[in-house]
Amino acid sequence: MNNVQFDQNSLKPGKWIRSTCKMCLHSCSTRVHVTDDGVINKIEGDPTNPSNAGKLCPKGNAGIMRHYDPQRFKQPLRRTNPAKGPGIDPKWEAISWDEAFEITAREIKKSLDEDPRKIMPSLEDFQKMHIWNWPLALGTRNFYQSGGTMCGGAYHPLNGYVHSTFGAVNDARHCNYWISNGAGDGFSSHLHAAAASHWVAKARVERGMKVVAVEPRMSIAAAKAEEWVPIRPATDRQFAMSLSHVLVNEGLCDYVFLRKDTNAPYLVGPDQYFVRDADRQIYVWDTSSNSAKLWNDPTLKNENLALEGEYVVNGVKCRPAFQVYKDTLKDASPETMEKITTVPAATVRRIAREFAKEARIGATITLPDGRTVPLRPAAYNYYRGAQGHKTGMQTNQAFQLVNMLIGNIDHPGGRCGVTLTDGSVDNNHCYPGECGQMLGTPHQLGPMPDFSWPPNEYHLAGFFPVGVHPPHLNMLSFLEPEKYGSTFKPDVLVNCHSNPVWAIQGPRDKWLQFLREMRFIVCVDVIPTEMTDFADIILPANDYLETFNGTMIEPPYTEGICFRQPITAPIHDTKSEEEIFFELSERLGVLDQYNEVINMILGFEQKPHLKLQPGKKYTDRDIAERVGLLWNDKPIEWYMEHGHSSTERRLDKLYRPWEGMRLLFYIEDLVYQREALRQKFEDAKVPFRDEWPFDDYQPLPTTVLDPIHLEPKEYNLYAITFKDIQMNFGEGLSNPWLKDITYRDPVHTGLLLNRGTAQKLGFADGDIVLVESPYGRLYGRLTTTEAMHHETLGVSNSLSRTKNENRSVLMAGGHYNDLLPYDMRNTDGATGQPETSCRVKLTKLDDWPDFLKHGSTVYDFVDSIQKAEGKGGQHNG
Template sequence: MYENAVQNSVKPGKWINSTCKMCLHSCSIRVHVTDDGVVNKIEGNPTNPSNECGLCPKGNSALMRLYDPQRIKTPMKRTNPRKGPDDDPGWVPISWDEALDIVGKELKKTFDDDPRKLLPAINDFHKLYLWGWPAAFGGNNNYFSVVGTLCGGGYHPMNGFIHSTFAAGNDSDYCNYWINNGGCDGFSSHLHVAGAARHMARARARGMKLVSVDPRLSTSAAKSDEWIPIRPATDRHFALGLCYVMISENLYDAKFLKKDTNAVYLVGPDGFFVRNKDKKPYVWDSVENKAKTYDDKTIKDYALEGEYEVEGVKASPAFQIFKNHIKNCTPDEVSQITTIPAKDIQRIAREFAKAASIGSKIEIDGKELPLRPAGYNYYRGAQGHKSGTMSNHAYKLVNFLVGSIDAPGGHVGFTLDDVMIDRGHIWEGEGGQIKTTPHQLGPGVPFAYPPNTAHLMDYFPVGVHTGHLIAETFFDPKKWGMDFQPDTMLICHSNPLWNMNGPQDKYFAIMRSMRFIVAIDILLNESTVWADVVLPTLDNLERWNMTMIEPTVTEGPCLTQPIIKPLYDVKSEEEIFNEISERVGILDQWNEVQNFANMFFEKPELMLKPGVKYSDKDIAERKGKLWDNKDLEWFKQKGHAVTKRQPDKFYRPWEGQRIHFYLEDVLKEKKQLQEKMKKAKVPFYDIWQWDDYQGVPTDVLDPIHKEAAEFDMYAISFKDVQINFGESLSIPWISDIVRKDPVHMGILINTKTAEKRGIGNGDLMKVTSPYGTIMGLARLTEGVHHETIAVSNALTRWTGYHAVVKAGGGHFNKLLPANLENTCACSGQMEAAAKVKVEFFRKNPNDGQVVESEFSKYRYEK
């Protein structure tokens, strides 16, 4: 039976350069296609320094997405009016003309009635300009998703506030002491994993010390010199404890703070810098013992501490304000909050400061720079809490104290997309400081009352979209002053029912109430099965694109080009949105939005013209030319224009200006918002969480720690390299990896904790928060904090739309709150951990049918 078998790898064919799309980022790939037009191998492109020939399991399995037999093969229309997670839509295939006419007609009806009634959920990260389409739809600013807040809600705005970057990480080339807090950079998640793993391996091989602070023994923690288990949602306090030790023991870089930051600016009782009549901030000259403006050439030395009288008010340097704020963050006090022993907090602070080698120098490309080989790195697990603004700021301040912000070996900023090779990301701001750039995914939403958004983004002037707050506004519109009710939904490469936190029953009710839903995607998912019309798109191996997504130590765009002709009757996203826009009557507005979103206005000859429908290839070609004037043929041959990041854009790109130790701009935004809300007589002014706006972080506890006593444990979620937003679980290779791993197919609980509760390995247990309940098989391990249960996002899917995806015992997001009290009023960051009670439910059933039966009761809200 095997005599005619031919191994795919030896079939003749050709290699074509392209870009992976199996996660947010953009690793370059080489794809082998046989002479008979079959894709049979994908591997990393060795010429791209971003991923250095590497590719993660998701990337290697992308061909299974292309050939998934359950891909949507043609436009489909729903015939069953009943909508629910188990209701068969009764799909019937229809032509593109009919599908687009239906969608155009229904969206035109919404547009003519009130554009605010559209709820968009657009989440294609490789084509971020698609996110701007609602702006063409009458300036719609709604967002029915929490993709942004669930990963980097507080993270991205704060990077923009502090050193005008979108993301950040440690400089693996020179770092000698790396702290990973609540993230797995360099191992299994976050930025450009395939390349980052190699950077990390080299750093570890040359002796860099790695400390992981995490409630779970993650891949990073398992491969670290030291794992520090921490109580969830106390990471900010750990960071402030480190700051306390470094300040109290004078283990900080005073020269950096004085020269390169606003830590020396004098702050008055109102929290704002004290200024002269020309609006110039004051500092205190500690030699002449008098106030001077920050740019006074006669300053002998800057005071970092003390209290002084200036312009008739008492004022202190911002550094002193921070020191006052953390006076209670002693190692002993922080230990009580975090459960980390006080001696370890003190030891790590000292080790970190020593490793930073304050005062050392290095020469790079003929330029002498400060060498600070110590970096505090973090991501969602550490920053994904109600205090998102303050938490992100606290982690940055650890790096500030040793002068490692944007220094070789330290904590450096990564941009989202530099757009052009000679375009920087630093602009001159006010008072000698760099310009803050919290809005890098698009402009902020203007203030309005009544609100113009369904998720209250009118009141988050510096935040990322708080899609989960629609769970409050939709069901009590009078309380929030709503004068419209959404009735139409557009879903594009998104799964809001999966990614939204909080009450599934409310989200189901919202979906049922929609007059019309259109979904644009490759495969059906928990959300798109509710659609009235589904429009199928090209797979990544069938389409054109040009992208650069948060590269770490590199810069430059990567080309996606068709490897084969489309397998089915599908279209590009560009063609779909063009056709919809034309039918609604907003094609010109859509072209203008694309000019802005892609920054084509930087080179007017690339701008899209009115009345013309541009293809995915047209947009890709323009983005390539925008970078360095290379045409599409050049990119087709090379695959990318990625190089190591230019040192002057990477190390201290703000040289000569000051970065923001103290966030006065945050307080300015607060004051302006307060004034606008008071003037408009906004009725919920008094319940707004104003204390989330701070110039420096405080040690206030997040609300999660104040839940009722019966909820005596914490729940966190996690992901590893083979899982993206959960969609990769539809791929048999990935599903096979995950389902054979007890780490992913059960709920992790500390062995001693489980024994005290009478729970054995493999027993069914129930986990309940104040907001929801999930079920899971207990997986006993020493690799999780004793107060914590940990749930892989592999358990968050439910069945009914794809044969490969298996149901877990309930979606972790059901355990989370979706309310204002647990949302950072400044950044919009939602709380991503929960307080729970854990109960034994059934002895190890050893019966798959019993497990499946119990899981089915909790896989989603009934």
């Protein structure tokens, strides 16, 4: 052995280029190494960006495999096989770009001239909001991409009310007690996964921050936490309210903050509206004079504002908003909620007290900018798993009220708002509303369409004035057009980097039929997906390593533009999204309208010299350059050298950006919106007005049960889905690196069931089972584990696949989303948020059904791995 010479691995000669990742919808900065002969051979995090600080998740590292994926679309394609669907060969024929544009524009124009509402967009490039909003230039507000309610359907509007931001995150700089409820932030997913994990790891290592994970599955967050609290799915709101019950009834609240910085003292009448004078100014109760005064009375002192009690003002019985919630919480004691959540009352009381103690109510911190502000190093974090339920708006508010009660909103260590983008470095995001309150801004992605009857949108978006687009409701119009007033039927679908047939809940067979009935479908994409199985034309896009872009997408602790630039020239006959949509706009006669849409969406109107001009098409470089100039006036050459303009978030925009305004403890706007919508339904004589869920609009959360808990008792388990970092925000299993690490993990190749529950029900590890909900079914093999709540079945996101032409994505035993409802009974009437959990029952099978025996499946793949590793062919997942 001494004679054997080992050469150290090294990179080939070349250069490093700074850029930005796009393997999920967020934007970590990268360094990419390209050899002298133009081959990309390494991607890593850029240590100069304080957001991800050189860290990069598995998806980011695997970007090189997407770039050189042999299945990439290499030129425009035209379908020659009229049959469409999973597993059907489209028999693609290569065509020129000019012919592809001519066919696409001609077919879109037919519907555009007849009725723009017949165009169904599904554009999901979140890093390029100017592509996402292209349909506005056509005059259609239809929406089919899953990046609506299946993401943060109720989370985003509620953040708009509480922070005037799109997202929110616990402040890892100062937090010492982190409750993680159904979220991957800081551990496995969501906001800038690698960046957040870096910040949270520092907090845990350097300050010993304690993490309490509340969720049905022992996720990565729960495995790393000091404490895992298993909880019954879809009861997170009740858990949060039981925490609030303890905080309120044991006097563990930040009463100074509630009186000074929120509308908790504002008096509420029995009609749920604030009590006002003739000029619509709101009353409060002054304990020093024992009388009602207007909120802006100069004689008032904050310490004398009543938070509790019942009063009579101008003949109206009323209570402070805080008292209204305290009365609601009478039904939310830990002992009562334990029967719903299964979390022991003693555990709730202990966590609430620990949480309040760590909040250090009364403590302050002097910031580097000279301000002295409250220090509240305890915060409640949550996301999809906790908030994705029928009563989504109420549920999200219940979480935020736990934070608000201890006074941590936008304070060091607390729950801080995260803007989608600031556009320009000096832009703040908070604006004054009426009567001293901060303006609630639920429409973070722009306003919803106006109400109309019959509806002008196929997905009924005009019925959700404070919500986000509910794409699953396209199915209601498709199946019951007479009931839901559909006077048109979409017949052209424009798809870009979107895969709704996989991502949206509801029955796969109905969604496939929905697509088959489209007259024409064009897909702009990089690789085959379930959606491209239905395309008539493929317009192949450059991948992110071949394009320019500038973006700021919800960085949790920083601000500034992350810049993307080509590492190589396009290696195939592909084009940027900008080139594609500007060309289509010109051919459709809407180029000027599209330029105005971009000026509005990207904020170029703030600096008129940056505005796109009529009659001109622009490149991806042109748009990226303007984004950088809007932020800090730096030219594109500066960004090409530095790669980003990211800095730690400016303190005046991070902490108390609403200084001088009162936060919305009580959201009166939801009462206004409810009653205004109810009146519109009545005036228009909407036939289902008596069954519409208006009660989902509440100014404060209630303990009402979600319908999932009212399903027939034969469905004796709850089912949830989950994803880890390698599948964060989007498809990744066609990527061989990601597929390899996913399918070697039994967590992702089996249906997870609590081991004790399995024994009780007569199941064993490795059993093949049929899973049925009231709405659909799937098949799988059980993996028994102690790391699941005893009533819960866990279905990994990687098992939710159907067979398509992309042979590298293996077929599994059905689709989790088939198990989910798509009706209004299980949709939040306020936000459009659908229920993302369900009740199921299991049936043991002797063998796989015939349709799963043909072709390669996940289970075949795992068996082959285990045989190769000498473990035999019988896997446990």
